[in-house]
Amino acid sequence: MIAGVVGELDHHSADYIRQKLDAELVKASNKNIIFDLSKMSFMDSSGIGIIMGRYKNIQKLGGKASLVGLSDQSRRIFEMSGLLKIVPAYETIDEALKNM
Amino acid sequence: MIAGVVGELDHHSADYIRQKLDAELVKASNKNIIFDLSKMSFMDSSGIGIIMGRYKNIQKLGGKASLVGLSDQSRRIFEMSGLLKIVPAYETIDEALKNM
Amino acid sequence: MQPINEIKLEFLSKSSNEAFARVVAAAFVSQIDPTLEELADVKTAVSEAVTNAVIHGYENSQGLIRMHCKLFCDAVEIIISDDGVGIEDIELARQPLYTSKPDMDRSGMGFTVMESFMDIVEVTSKPGEGTTVYMFKTFKSLIK
């Protein structure tokens, strides 16, 4: 599943984004997820929790997660938290698909 | 002379815009002026003073003034002040030129 | 009627804060999603009131301007006040085309513009103490 985050990801929008993602994940047959952040205009540390939370859920079901389209800002934030060590980031969706 | 106002016209930017306009008017051989406001993103009542001031200056020299590219907002503001009765507004620069 | 959101802003009477105050008011009001035109109405009214505080209230010297906004589900209340020179004759000041600074390219249309773009405009002032402009606007596009 490819999940595009559009707009701003902060604590306020996190609830909505979390619900949307979880609803899609329940429906999805394939438990792998690629987060496409190329249309995300802002992210603070709330983004870490959202990605980490989804990663933990699908991991239990044998799924994998990866990130695509990071801005310099969001890359710095994910890097600080160590998240990129468990949820790798790729340049393109193709590349992410190949490494699933 | 065609004078394009780009960006916001308020009291803060008025000084700068006034200076620019007056400098150009001094240089211009032709004392008619068309204000092209199609690229103006905001205007408050400071716009009335700017247009009116320039109009008064060129009028002394036998020049005419007109407006082009009004937004709904700026049209309402000019209308309230009665300015459109002495500085007419046109849809296009061509139309304004024809009526000079 | 309980507001759904409320802010108080205090800023210096610098002309660069005219645009700043407009942006703040617009960002606050857009939480209830009015039309772009309604948003422009609010920005224009705020611009007029703040500009008046800068040039008339404080006559371009340094002072504090306050903006207090309350947001309702389909309306906004905005109060802009200064501790500047105040207004002697409010009725005269509110008249279209009246300005005490014609030399400065002022048109005397500030209050008229506020009245036209907002539903209610109330002015209170005391010479030597300051001026408060209360404005209220219902967003027709949001009335259910």
Next chain:
Amino acid sequence: MQPINEIKLEFLSKSSNEAFARVVAAAFVSQIDPTLEELADVKTAVSEAVTNAVIHGYENSQGLIRMHCKLFCDAVEIIISDDGVGIEDIELARQPLYTSKPDMDRSGMGFTVMESFMDIVEVTSKPGEGTTVYMFKTFKSLIK
């Protein structure tokens, strides 16, 4: 060092005001024209501090958050404070990955992000009285 501009903002501890506070800080800081990246740094740090006041300080109940900003020719000072529950152990709270609300998808990286995006971050707090976060950033792009 005299600030060239200064604002004080007070707003309710609603999560919708997290974005609002970011917009205000960005509009204020853009008066000195930093790079887009520097502007994003400030927005992110403000977002973290305001979010903390909303979810930790007031634990999602209603309260007031204050943001006080001073602008210098090449730097900004931002102080965000609340009258919420306060922090018992500031050193612990500032540690990367420490959060008192792991159940809420909080990562515990808020203070670390602030420290990384601003030059100075100072936290003072008193349990039961509230928390103040002082931040300062020099814009390298503007240093002459």
